[in-house]
Amino acid sequence: MDRTLLYGVVALYVLAVAGLGYYAYRRTNSDKDYLIAGGNVHPVLMALAYGSTFISTSAIVGFGGTAAMFGMSLLWLTVANIFVGIFLAFVLFGKRTLVVGRNLDAKTFPELLGRRYNSSFIQRYTAAVVAVAMPLYAAAVMIGASRFLEQTLHINYQVAVWVFALFVAAYVMTGGLKGVVYTDALQGGIMFIGMVTLLILTYTKLGGPLTAHQSLTQLASQVPASLAQKGHQGWTQMPVFLSEYWWVVVSTLVLGVGIGVLAQPQLIVRYLTVKSPRELNRAVGVGGVFILAMTGVAFAVGALTNVYFSQTVGQISLAAAVDPVTKAPNVDRIIPLYINLAMPQWFTYLFMLTLLSAAMSTLSGQFHVIGTSLSRDLYVGGRNGSAAQSLMINRLGLVAALVITVWLSFKLPLGIIAVATAIFFGVCAASFLPAYVAALYWTRATTAGAVASMVVGSITSLFLLAFVYVKGSASLGISQAIFNKPALFAFPWTVIDPIVIALPLSAFTMVAVSLLTEPVEQALLRRCFLGRIAAPAGTASVEAE
């Protein structure tokens, strides 16, 4: 790599991001600007901001490497990412969130739930869960990005963490969500160009899509016995039905990540940044194509790296990407190794910017939400103050988010990245999704139902992560310390993602407790749902009164 060119490219990128941060800072004068980017963001910018926040470095490098191991079965996650994470998210959740949020003048996700259920406890509980769980996820993103900077720019890890964190925090603190959205749009554009180029170069190198896929199919005989025992049948075949790998692919990767995305506060707040549902309709197409270019490309290319390594070094990707220190296969090394060996040098610069953009765009959204959860939802909790006071409190919340995340980045072991991400996805889905869906669509949902559902979802999810789901429990070590074994139950419980159990339980609790308790006041429902929104069940009678 040409060091001068490398530093020049990074400097240009940093200048562009800083310029957009300054542009946002000049246009951030109120709570509304800081929290929801003024509420009039262009649909293309919103879609790119949503997509680039959704996709972190881990989605490209970590899950790309995972696709090199499991094969193209991970494309079901792409289907879920696009159909659930974009289409259903925007059409069923986004538009209604926007209208209910505007009716209730809510500017954060905890505030939306708190006002919908008329409960400051719900607002604070939601914010507390976000403030505890999201720094783990943010630290996971930051650890990955800082390790990447350490390797690429040859700077000390601790310096990389501070530089990365302070730079992202600076434009989030000054520009609020406008700073996040503007820089996300630039970063999303870079990511799109980078990933589409990666797909074209890969298929070209391997003789076109058909030849590449056929070559990958022919590698089935090279599946190691250790993987075959767990259900691996080749990189263009699903794992054996109900085998260990089938559960991992279907429950953890496709369901856990695919559904978990619906309840992520840093994504939900994006719906509130546009002017009307019409903008969300317009954003759907951009979002769908963007996610296809991200996870679709990462998973297809990840699987196809096996063909490249097989043809060049006579090994499958897992064997080629052995960690030099531990001598064990490391899926996180597969994509970087493939880029360095198989791609032209000019592309390595573009890919470096792609990864940097992916990390920064995700982290900026996380910082913003952790900060607003701590300040507006936990500290302020609905109390009124002047615009200047509110802005200052929000910015102080961001400083707290920065400090917590940096501290975790120094304390957490490297192996915690995937677990921290899983904890956040699982806890968010089980804690928030039923209460969130009911808030938008079910007028019979009660405050008690929402509280019970959120508490049951959080506790169940954390219990399963600590004592049952072995990937989480082995890393956390609590089960080992108390019961002297990594997980309490045997297969298949050890590989079933907590979301598969905790989410239905949380949803059942929501429905059961709501039906057993008094409905919420009609006046509140009228306030929530009046406007241009289509009537949810029960609202017609509310409006008729």
Place this chain on the structure above:
Amino acid sequence: MLGIPDPQIWLAYLLSILSAGLCVVYGIAKWNCDN
């Protein structure tokens, strides 16, 4: 199909592209729709 023998995999490959297509078609069809 597409050099992929398992229907569960080529279906995922096609559906990922079709899902993105659905998003584009929906976006265009509802371009001026405000609800």
